[in-house]
Amino acid sequence: MPENRANWPQPAPQKSESASRAEGLFSLWDHDLRLIDWSEKLKERLDLSDEAPITLGGVYPDLANPDLAALVQLVVNSGKPRTIRLGASESERRNLLLFQARAGLAIVEFGGADNDETAKAQELDRALLLHQATHDVLTGLPNRRQFSDKLGTVLPVRAKAGLALMQIDLDDFKPVNDTLGHGAGDIVLKLAAERIRKALGKDETAYRLAGDEFAVIQIAREQPDEAERLAESLISEFRKPFTVDGITVFVGASIGVAIAPRDGNESEQLMKAADVALYAAKKDGRRRARTFNPSMLQVLEQREVLRRSLRVALQHREFFIEYQPLVDRSLAIAGFEALLRWRHPILGVISPIAFIPMAESDGLMSEIGQWVLEEACRQALTWPAYYTLAVNLSPAEFLTPGLTDRVSQTLDVVGLPSERLELEITETVLLERTINNLDTLNTLNVLGIQISLDDFGTEYSSLSYLKNFPFDNIKIDKYFINDLPDDQKSQTIVRFVIAMAHGLGMRVTAEGVETAEQAAWLQAEGCDRLQGYFLSPPLGADMVDEFIRKHADTGPDNDRVKS
16 A cells, blocks of 8 residues: 655545555554555545645544553554544444554554444454555565555656656575574565665655565655665665574675666656666675666666577587686696686677576576586597596586486586586575585595585685595685785685695695796695696697697796797
């Protein structure tokens, strides 16, 4: 139901289906005792229009009495229902049944008869049904139905009227569900809803649309300034940690803002603009707000063109593989990592960061990954027999049923010994279906394939992964290598990872080695393998053989691998 109609640019809405069923005098109030929902019967009695009262005292002046106000607050705080009698004479007497609602307070009004318990029960049932039909059960916020009703009512707006729509997505919410359970996720959603609600002012209403998706409708004349102010306030609120059963978790928010009538003046158009702005916020790094502008739409359209091209890239032979050398502690070549590349016929070479998430979301990674695995294994057959081949598995590919059979069959068909293959996975894949993941890793281990944990230290870095999963190698992310050997904190972290891995019988590979000083420091600390541009950039398949011939004699007496 609508919240404060005094500033609406359009007339009040027609009676909704849910409201028409609730013929009692029902009202819903937020924690500040402002009117946010009411039945049609109460609307008619109070003649809610441009001068509609929005405070509890405006609708029920008697409740401003200090004694009665204290009783009202007791219901809000304790959750214990209470009946309050109003009116001095029999003809004026009314009974108010107050009970706690997730939004704050619900009131059902009855006539003066005290003994009509059946009528009370019927009115209460109607009130509860109305509330359940229009509000999210978990958070108490108005639901998608209310959101659609209100947005359809307030649009279109006049040229000078100010209305903002904000689409809000929680960042890093899924790992909370996956690692702590859905009960913890529900707690975070309720706390998130409360933070959103508390940040709102007059003429600002929050809704829960689905899952971790929320929305806010704001009516204010100074747009987009007011919307951007509120969005930044919400972003700041979500920078604070959440505490769930004594565990601190960080769940941020990304917000897309669209302004009516500038960005759209009907529901679908304005929602699309807010969605595009939300996508821009996530693309720019998440945990931020972005306000729609037409250039965002162009970027999204280009992305869709890219997505369509990606679907035929494999058939058109547009993918290719580059190989980056891996060297051991003596700087002798130990193998190569296969890196997927895409050469678009018009746009040129496109970064994997741009297209792999698309391929994952569109279900293409299994087919693409199979091509990479087979192509790289055939290339590895031309190398010295003691060189290893490292191949990355995306999370979507790792979770595809039949992975182990596919890898085993590929090795058999190509003829590459399993001990020469190293599959690299990230911590992200371990957050899904833990038992199945363990089975998959154990099966690969039994086949003799090496397993490497990539980008260690940049995600959740749970030590339980290292205890429960059979890793052969840990790759330290370049973030921790960048400041070596000058930064003491980076040194401490890298030393710890090396010592821990060796204690668990695992090798350590350092990624992103860019300088001779970094290489020397890592060698001295016992890092098993190095990889990075100081040693060599990724090489085209036609350059690998020449690189191998050039450095065949590289060993302990060499200062570095020359390129």
